[in-house]
Amino acid sequence: MDFEPYRRELLAHCYRMLGTPDEAEDVVQETYLRALRAYDRFEGRASLRSWLYRIATNACLTALEQRRRRPLPSGLGAPSADPDAPPIPAEPGDAWPRPIPDALVTPESADPAAIAVARDGVRLALIAGLQLLPPRQRAVLILREVLAFPAAEVAEMLGTSVAAVKSTLQRARARLGSAAEVGEPTEPEQRALLDRYMSAFMNSDLAALEQVLRDDAVIEPVPSRTWFTGKRTCVAFLRHVMGEPGEWRMTPARANGQPAAAVRYRGEPFGVAVLTVAQGGIARITVFGFPDLVARFEPAAAGRE
Incomplete structure (x- = not known):
């Protein structure tokens, strides 16, 4: 049986559940192994797709029993009012989500609608919000609201009742809340904002960087x-990290359905910056300072140039 046509969407699903591409890829492989071992018992009572999602979801729930949740800093406390103070370091045991390249989860289809749906399903705000939910609430919310599986099918996947699925979904919605709707610029406008952001940083032009930020930037x-x-606070913080012209080098990329940049500092890998853009400029900059991410994003970015 060929499971490969489902790889990208299963990877996106496991990424939503787990918050990191590496762990998601491991669980997809585990899903395939479990499916192969159990295939002789698969009697076609459900579609192959929903059967694979059942296996993947339960594999993720098992994995999450041994893992800490992975919030972003905004999920841990209030923002800092002092951009001049030293950053609060991570605590032992802190775990963080990581961005995923669009190329891994965007369908190969040329259908713009399919691509848009795939990108929306891995937006960084959604991934960060999901990591705040208990695992079963997370699973129900994803299966019902992101993937639109019927409640009865979700109940079958999770070995529970339809009433329990509906109750769990209500609690997940209440806990997650709803993100404010912001108008998103066209893709050329997003790329232009990314270019201006990268140019300002690489040229150490704080005034140019300030021009691309919204007033409510994060x-x-x-x-x-x-x-x-x-x-104002963001610009004051950036003044401390901008450095001299040429110290920062950036390569355009796409992560989580959003414009991004693979970042090097003085020639050495630094991490990946993911931009959330809206009408009026850049609304959020999430900088993942993990040097190992650079190699994952630079080849994909270079292939599109």
């Missing part, structure tokens, strides 16, 4: 527990 530098909100 910066989250991971891994630390400190984050900032408001253009």
Whole structure:
């Protein structure tokens, strides 16, 4: 049986559940192994797709029994009011979500609607919010609201009742809340904002960087527990990290359905910056300061140039 046509969507599903691409890829492989071992008992009472989602979801729930939740800094406390203070370091045991390249989860289809749906399903705000939910609430919310499986099918996948699924979904919605709707610029406008952001940083042009930020901009530098909100505070923080012209080098990329940049500092890998853009400029900059991410994003970015 060929499971490969489902790989991208299963990877996206496991990523939503677990918050990191590496762990998601491991669980997809585990899903395939479990499916192969159990295939002789698969009697076609459900579609192959929903059967694979059942296996993947339960594999994720098992994995989450041994893992800490992975919030962003904004999920851990209030923003810092002092951009001049040293960042609050991560605590032992802190775990963080990581971005995923669009190329891993975007369907190969040229259908713009399919691509848009795939990107919406891995937006960083959604991934960060999901990590705040208990695992079963997370699973129900994803299966019902992101993937639109019927409640009866979700109950079958999770070995529970339809009433329990509906109750769990209500609690998940209440806990997660709803993100404010913001108008998103067109893709060329997003790329233009990304270009201006990268140029300002690489040229150490703080005034140019300030021009592309919205008044309500947010910066989250991971891994630390400190984050900032408001253009004035964000700019004051960036003044400390911008450095001299040429110290920062950036390569355009796409992560979580959003414009991003693979970042090097003085030639060495630094991490990946993911931009949330809205009408009026950049609304959020999430900087994942993990050097190993650079190799994952640079080849994909270079292939599109």
